[in-house]
Amino acid sequence: MSATAMLATIRRALGQTSRIASRRLSTVVASAPPENALLASEVLPAISQTSAPLVGSDESGPVSLAFAGARPLYLQLSSLIRPEENVDPSDELVELDPHVFAHPIRRDILHLCVVHHLDCQRQGSANTKTRGEVRGSGHKIRPQKGSGRARLGDAQSPMLRGGGVAFGPKPRDFATKLNRKVIQMGMRVALSARLKEHSLGVVKSLEWPGFKTSELQRRIEELGWKRTLFVTGQEEIPDGLRRAGSNLLGVDMVTAEELNVYSALKWPRLVLDLQAVEWFERALGRPSSVPPHEYGL
């Protein structure tokens, strides 16, 4: 995309604040001269069909007051619904909080979150019978002395064939505790990692017209979103998408509240709607700092 074309799309995007949730673009401070500022800030391409190489973004840009002084990211929008003739969804941009979507990648935190999730998923139902639980009487098998063989008590001893298990598994709870803030950081790292690999897409809405699975499948193949997880910020998954997509193998949908780090890493592609982006920024964004009281002591 040439510089002028990029400028044009960004200017158009900034001008069309009413079409997207207004908080997304209206907070960009226009103090710096437009040309230099916008040329300098990086605009991430929309979610790609193939896995693109990781791209770094470290240029000076306009300082936004929205994200505690940090420079926001801009991501091109995609569209689930087939767009009209002249409309290109990637002309519009969404502003992302860098604390949530450009977090430093911490694979060890992701490891902790995944291991914790899998531990909690364990059924823990392995069971064995001890020598007390194996059916049998307590009568002494052979006399203590005189037989010339080892001394034995009852027939359920773990030493014997058919006896109980000595320290075998018993049903237990394998769940572990992980600090809430570590899980939140894991979510931020997972979203940032997906964005960095160009595997995160944002759409305006996940509403799908109609309930035919075949139409949704055709559109998914057209977009190349073979294995994607759709994340909606609403309380419930939109009905159309749910009914059309529930039987599709490579597609799953979940609400932003239900999304966990394991699913975010398991699915190669994530598609969020704008409400989901707002939900994550609200849930995972930088906590507002209460100024400490000055006692003047």
Place this chain on the structure above:
Amino acid sequence: MSGVAARFKATPGRVNLFNLSPAPGSTSTQKRLGRGRSSGLGKTSGRGHKGQKARAGNGKPKAGFEGGQTPIVKLFPKRGFVNQNTKTYAPVNLDRLQYWIEQGRITSSPEKPITARELLLSGCIHQVHDGIKLLGDGAEHLKTAIHITPSRASQSAIRAVEKKGGTVFCKYYNELALRDCVKGRTDRTEAAPTRKTDILWYTSWRNRGYLSPTALSKMPVVDERWQTLSKQLLSFKTQQYEKAK
């Protein structure tokens, strides 16, 4: 020396479920006893040879046993008793309350004074115990007029609050009344004090007790029942007796 797990770096490229690894140095191998010589914990499994400590089970006769020497729990004599009627009041100091008001976490007015419920929900107090006591530490930091109904209040706290134009009225809460106050239940009648010490305490204006006549005249929200209670509980002061001749 505890074992150190093998370190391996996660592969570069896309993050996936199969290329995550823990932070190097964050894991260590488990100590497994009785699994061969090379482990360093084979055969006697770190217990040495024979003796009481090498046997299966606890290895100690009983908790606190010192080999026959008089144990520390037996050396010193028992002393005193534990009063079952003691009340532990959760303290609230004035500087902490002022800070909460400045942050906007708690507000008060004469019609809606601060009670145990507001203090607990705002996080000023972590547990209510048997009630709250207003204490005067940090009285110089108090700036606003506070209206509060604790179970008890210290004299310096009362002085400091009233100097700033606030009000303190100490109310009697038994266990059930305190629970209802914290949960916000108003359907039940709150019990009156029954013990002589409590009655004397809550009917005196010095303590700003809610059953003292001065308090009843000054409190903005007064239960009718308290008027009758106050009269009944203070009737001993003017009661006439037949004197034996």
